[in-house]
Amino acid sequence: xxxxxxxxxKDFYFGRNLDYEFPYGEEVTIxxxxxPFSFRFLGERKQHYAMIGMAHVADDYPxxxxxxxxxxxxxxxxxxVGNAVYGEPVLGKKEETAEEHEREAGMVKGSEIDNVAQFxxxxxxxxxxxxxxxxxxxxxxxxxTNTPFNERYPVSQLHWMIADxxxxxVVEAVADGLHVYDNPAGVLTNNPPFxxxxxxxxxxxxxxxKQPENTFAPGLxxxxxxxxxxxxxxxxxxxxxxRFVRAAFVRGNSLSGDSEAESVSQFFHILHSVEQQRGCxxxxxxxxxxxxxTSCCNADKGIYYYTTYxxxxxxxxxxxxxxxxxxxxxxxxLVQGEQIRWQNR
Ligand SMILES: C[C@H](CCC(=O)NCCS(=O)(=O)O)[C@H]1CC[C@H]2[C@@H]3[C@H](O)C[C@@H]4C[C@H](O)CC[C@]4(C)[C@H]3C[C@H](O)[C@]12C
Numbered sequence: 001x002x003x004x005x006x007x008x009x010k011d012f013y014f015g016r017n018l019d020y021e022f023p024y025g026e027e028v029t030i031x032x033x034x035x036p037f038s039f040r041f042l043g044e045r046k047q048h049y050a051m052i053g054m055a056h057v058a059d060d061y062p063x064x065x066x067x068x069x070x071x072x073x074x075x076x077x078x079x080x081v082g083n084a085v086y087g088e089p090v091l092g093k094k095e096e097t098a099e100e101h102e103r104e105a106g107m108v109k110g111s112e113i114d115n116v117a118q119f120x121x122x123x124x125x126x127x128x129x130x131x132x133x134x135x136x137x138x139x140x141x142x143x144x145t146n147t148p149f150n151e152r153y154p155v156s157q158l159h160w161m162i163a164d165x166x167x168x169x170v171v172e173a174v175a176d177g178l179h180v181y182d183n184p185a186g187v188l189t190n191n192p193p194f195x196x197x198x199x200x201x202x203x204x205x206x207x208x209x210k211q212p213e214n215t216f217a218p219g220l221x222x223x224x225x226x227x228x229x230x231x232x233x234x235x236x237x238x239x240x241x242x243r244f245v246r247a248a249f250v251r252g253n254s255l256s257g258d259s260e261a262e263s264v265s266q267f268f269h270i271l272h273s274v275e276q277q278r279g280c281x282x283x284x285x286x287x288x289x290x291x292x293x294t295s296c297c298n299a300d301k302g303i304y305y306y307t308t309y310x311x312x313x314x315x316x317x318x319x320x321x322x323x324x325x326x327x328x329x330x331x332x333x334l335v336q337g338e339q340i341r342w343q344n345r
Contacts, residue, residue: 014074148239
């Protein structure tokens, strides 16, 4: 399970929990503007926007899980197993029915289509889009293909949250095609599909950070014996559907100062409210899903903050501290191990 979230104070923040039973060997990775991308179906791009994110680097290629680019656009891929459906590559244009073909004959010769392998999506979108608006335009002509990176890395079944400071969307490629949803909740988890996650929020519409009125039944005096009773019923379990509700509530009611330290701190509090502790989510074979890392990107400043399961101290990497006109990846292995600050020795 995973959870992604956005948060806005003075700056715009984007991040996620990566929950899984083992790490793939991820590193904070900066891709500078002149690192050449070779797309499977779309040729080479010698120049693109610079980006920073968490990636597994294979054969010097950044396989991003989540990242932001230098324009303030963020993107995260989360498991969507059993629902994600990617297509075979098609030849340069959309497959069209005979009827559509007739309608279009003499006008446009079928719409152009971009075949993008599933693992290429972050590079394709973050490399050339400065905003969600631009992402929407590219998605209108995309065919996300089921092309694996290589035989060691089968295609992951993911859906994506993509956001800038103005808007957040969710992209789901399913059996009946590609769907792009507005996401006013500002969070994403895993299954079920996004419309069902959003619908379920209706069940919790009476929850509140305020103490509730007693409306239980006439004549029954009931006590407000504890703080926090307005959110009684907020799910606390680790299922994806429950984390969606919990994260949407916590994020939606979050308050913080707008300094960098206060904003980053609050962002980690939001995502840590749905983190997974080792032992509580048994996935079989004596393996347990845990929150391997939590990230918080300042999308305006190009800073990638993270904590890991083994290290609660926040570590940060600033993309602008590197030469973004370079042509080689900058890679930062995750800092692990709790950093405990002793006060009396
Ligand atoms: C396992 C990760 C998703 C975590 C998650 O959503 N967990 C929920 C578990 S559950 O459904 O609720 O059971 C996903 C997110 C990004 C994925 C990686 C990225 O897509 C980049 C490459 C893509 C390659 O095809 C496979 C390796 C890989 C390096 C992927 C490995 C793995 O599938 C990752 C790391």
